[in-house]
Amino acid sequence: MNKRRTILILLLFVLFILEGTLLPWLIPEAWETRINPHLVYIAILFFSIYEDRHTGLILGLCFGLLHDVVFYGAMVGTYSFAMGLCGYLIGLLSRSKQTPLPLMLIFVITGSLLFDSIIFGTYSLFGVVHEPYSWAVMHHIIPNVFVQFLFALLIYVPLRKQLEIITKRRSPEEKA
Amino acid sequence: MLKLFKLLGNKRLFILLMGLILFIAIMGFTLGSRAGLSWPEKFVKDTVGFVQYVFYKPTSYVAGLIKDISELHALQEENEELKIALSHYTRDKARFNWIEQEYTRLQNDLHFTEEQKKLYKYDWKIAQVISVNDDPVNQTIVVNLGSREGVKEGMAVHSSKGLVGIVSRVSTLTSTVKLITTMDARDPNSNGIAVTAQGKENSVFGVIESYDKKSGTFLMSRIEDPKPLAKEDLIVSSGVGGVFPRGMIIGKVKEVKVGEFGLTYTATITPAASFTDWKELFIVFPEAESSE
Numbered sequence: 001m002n003k004r005r006t007i008l009i010l011l012l013f014v015l016f017i018l019e020g021t022l023l024p025w026l027i028p029e030a031w032e033t034r035i036n037p038h039l040v041y042i043a044i045l046f047f048s049i050y051e052d053r054h055t056g057l058i059l060g061l062c063f064g065l066l067h068d069v070v071f072y073g074a075m076v077g078t079y080s081f082a083m084g085l086c087g088y089l090i091g092l093l094s095r096s097k098q099t100p101l102p103l104m105l106i107f108v109i110t111g112s113l114l115f116d117s118i119i120f121g122t123y124s125l126f127g128v129v130h131e132p133y134s135w136a137v138m139h140h141i142i143p144n145v146f147v148q149f150l151f152a153l154l155i156y157v158p159l160r161k162q163l164e165i166i167t168k169r170r171s172p173e174e175k176a
Numbered sequence: 177m178l179k180l181f182k183l184l185g186n187k188r189l190f191i192l193l194m195g196l197i198l199f200i201a202i203m204g205f206t207l208g209s210r211a212g213l214s215w216p217e218k219f220v221k222d223t224v225g226f227v228q229y230v231f232y233k234p235t236s237y238v239a240g241l242i243k244d245i246s247e248l249h250a251l252q253e254e255n256e257e258l259k260i261a262l263s264h265y266t267r268d269k270a271r272f273n274w275i276e277q278e279y280t281r282l283q284n285d286l287h288f289t290e291e292q293k294k295l296y297k298y299d300w301k302i303a304q305v306i307s308v309n310d311d312p313v314n315q316t317i318v319v320n321l322g323s324r325e326g327v328k329e330g331m332a333v334h335s336s337k338g339l340v341g342i343v344s345r346v347s348t349l350t351s352t353v354k355l356i357t358t359m360d361a362r363d364p365n366s367n368g369i370a371v372t373a374q375g376k377e378n379s380v381f382g383v384i385e386s387y388d389k390k391s392g393t394f395l396m397s398r399i400e401d402p403k404p405l406a407k408e409d410l411i412v413s414s415g416v417g418g419v420f421p422r423g424m425i426i427g428k429v430k431e432v433k434v435g436e437f438g439l440t441y442t443a444t445i446t447p448a449a450s451f452t453d454w455k456e457l458f459i460v461f462p463e464a465e466s467s468e
Contacts, residue, residue: 017224020307020318021232024454025239027310032452033357036310069220070228071309072213072345073316073354074365076206081199120313126207129313130362131389139389140312 005166009059016040016063020070034140037147038115040067043155044087045111049099050163053091060087074128082118086111097167101156108152109145116141208365209329218347222322225350228307229320236305236455243453296415296422297463300334301325305454306350312389315355317341317454322349330419332460338425338448339413340457351459357451359394361385370416371396371426373409380405381414382443384426393430394445402432402441411445421460 019039027035040063048056064080090111099107120136123129129136213221283293303319321327323346331343333353344354359366368385382396396411409429415422427445435442 017227017231017307020309021228022235024308024310024452025235029450029452032310033312033315036312066220066224067309069217070224070307070318070352071311071314071316072206072217072221072352073309073311073314073358074207075203076217077199077203078314081195081203084195119311122203123313126203127363128207128358128360130360135390136312 002166002169004162008162008166012040012043012059012063015043016066031143035143035147036140037144037151038083038112039148039151041083041086041115042108042112042148042152043159044083045090045108045152046104046155046159046163048087048091049094049104049107050097050160051167053088056087056091057084060084074123075126078119078122081122082115085118086115089114097164104156105149105152108149112145112148113141116144213345213347221318221345221347221352222349225306225318225320225347228318229304232306233304239453240455294463298421298423299461299463300458301461303333303457303459305457308454313358315357315451316344317353317355317457318350319353319457319459320350321459322347322351324348326461327351327459332413332421332424334424334458334460335449335454336456337450338427340449340451343459353457355451356394357387357389357447359385359387361395361397367419369420369424369426370414371411372414373405373429374412376404376409377414380409381416382411384411384445388444391444392447394427394447396429396443396445397435397440399432399435399441399443402443405429405432405441405443407431410448411443421462424460 019037023037023039024032041060044056044059044063047059060083061080064083065076067079067083068076090107093107093110094103116136117133120129120133120141124133131139280293301321303321305317306320307318309316309318319333327343327346329343329346332339333341333343339356341353341355343351345352356369361368366385368383371382371384373380379401380399382399384394384396386395387393388395399405407429411426411429413420413422413424413426425448427447430444430446432441432443
């Protein structure tokens, strides 16, 4: 596999570390228990749209599992399941690799709503949480969408450029 | 029936269904108490924990510095308060020493066993927070003490202000702390904490079983006699039952009202700990266990 891709995946790991260490200090104290942005997940959505939905699936499963094991509170598997499934489904939505910015942002919003809903659904299925879904929507799902939307805007240009270089390099190989 | 088989012949759907079954099995298996983590889990947790530690320490230092500078004007006031607190401390210390000596003497006179003597002695070990997961449903933090230092599942974790959580999973070098904000009376895996009010230890009894996420308060239930309990009383764990340590600060009484069935009373408790801006925490080791 080419070097650029390995570096990108390593950066994804760094992002995962920053999500747990730097991010809690950047969020205002009053919002700290309510905003919980999944930055790695948003980056994975880019992989799944601009590279391949299977990449999105595999990356989602791996990073989700990492999150599950490191922050093992109630159970293992929720994040892994939700990230893998959403990565794949969002990749399925976009057939072309030329997704423009507005469409990509719509995918990000749909993706974050879907992701947080699946996680909340799994937790309520296993009886970890008993609050109604409407509470979750107002409490953390909507605020999360805003932060994740901003993050998607921030990484859109550099990440798309890198991913396009990767896919362009690969496509002549596949044709040959 | 034939259609169903054709549908199953679809490879993608088959994989999806198998994945679903697999994940539900994993979730069901890992939910609740386990004998310990498997080695791949420990390995991942410790490796990632080390990297997180490298990142978290400078970040918290810089963030703390910025906060300190912005709160510089409050310094004099704080200093004044601390001086008063120190004078209280020195006075109480002298009294405490007398009482403690008296207590040990009486214990010896009454022939307490070693086990009984160690019952309420705790060893507070400082632990550095290395990463935070702010998932509102399943809030956890990772600290840098693990089974090598003798941490066990179920130990209480205390900040400088109050009780924050319970150790949920332990690997060799790190352990995950589940915050008490995830407490739920309907969850079979979460245990209630027997509590009492400070200064009224013999007349107040209650159990903290759940945290109300909507209002951000604990619910102290099963209070039989609410008369001695007043607003702003400091609620501490009582250690009744012997599993959970005694004297962990939980919060202040906000309101007392008649409980769900009208037989007992329920109090809402404002948490003492803030559950934000994590730095150092204390893991409370029971003396009887750490000397083993």
